[in-house]
Amino acid sequence: MKRKVTVLLAAPVVLLVSAGAAVAVSAGSFDATLRPLPHSESADGGSDVHGQASLRLTGRTLDINLTASGLTPGEPHAMHIHGVVQSNNECPDISADVNTGDPIDPSTFIAGQPDGLISLAEGGPSYGPIDVSMTITGDTSPSSGLSLERFVKADSAGNLAYHRSVVVPKEVAKNLANLHIVLHGADLPSDPDHSSLSSLFEATLPVACGEIAQQR
Numbered sequence: 001m002k003r004k005v006t007v008l009l010a011a012p013v014v015l016l017v018s019a020g021a022a023v024a025v026s027a028g029s030f031d032a033t034l035r036p037l038p039h040s041e042s043a044d045g046g047s048d049v050h051g052q053a054s055l056r057l058t059g060r061t062l063d064i065n066l067t068a069s070g071l072t073p074g075e076p077h078a079m080h081i082h083g084v085v086q087s088n089n090e091c092p093d094i095s096a097d098v099n100t101g102d103p104i105d106p107s108t109f110i111a112g113q114p115d116g117l118i119s120l121a122e123g124g125p126s127y128g129p130i131d132v133s134m135t136i137t138g139d140t141s142p143s144s145g146l147s148l149e150r151f152v153k154a155d156s157a158g159n160l161a162y163h164r165s166v167v168v169p170k171e172v173a174k175n176l177a178n179l180h181i182v183l184h185g186a187d188l189p190s191d192p193d194h195s196s197l198s199s200l201f202e203a204t205l206p207v208a209c210g211e212i213a214q215q216r
């Protein structure tokens with residue numbers, strides 16, 4: 001009988017300890033340095049997108065500050081936190097350019113022949129699915145991933161600044177340091193329209209990627 005009471009008393013203590021530990025994991029400062037995805041200069045017109053993100057996590061609230069340069073001027077750029085939560089992902093290297101027939105590839109591309117560009121689908125196995133859409137208004141879930149009208153526009157010099165506090169899913173908060181930030185959208189020289197919005201391939205083309213790391 002005495003033994004049973006001890007077990008009952010011990011249980012709430014265990015709960016308190018694990019709640020405390022969860023809070024500690026889901027708070028802190030993180031950053032990511034965004035660098036161009038490897039690519040052939042002739043295929044993408046010499047895109048050279050760099051950026052810096054600082055992220056402050058409090059519970060599930062993520063305060064994001066991000067600046068980037070070298071983007072297609074005057075146009076919105078999709079930006080996401082990507083990654084398979086609970087597994088360590090990485091930004092793709094040029095070996096991802098396999099060109100196996102991405103459904104959104106322009107019809108001129110030849111399947112199996114690398115085209116010098118890592119497309120949305122080719123980069124996917126490295127940087128994983130969308131976890132958070134860094135929109136300026138409204139929903140921030142993966143379903144807003146291509147709502148380009150709600151992403152921040154680069155200015156006339158191709159610079160972009162983004163700041164928003166968003167509430168992220170619990171699994172994203174807990175595993176933030178496994179994830180990545182990816183910036184999309186480039187006007188390619190292969191079409192004459194000088195816009196990244198003329199095809200899904202251009203609008204979704206990953207142009208910079210940075211792995212999120214916790215500041216120590």
Ligand SMILES: [Cu+2]
Binds near residue numbers: 080081082130
């Ligand atoms: Cu993305």
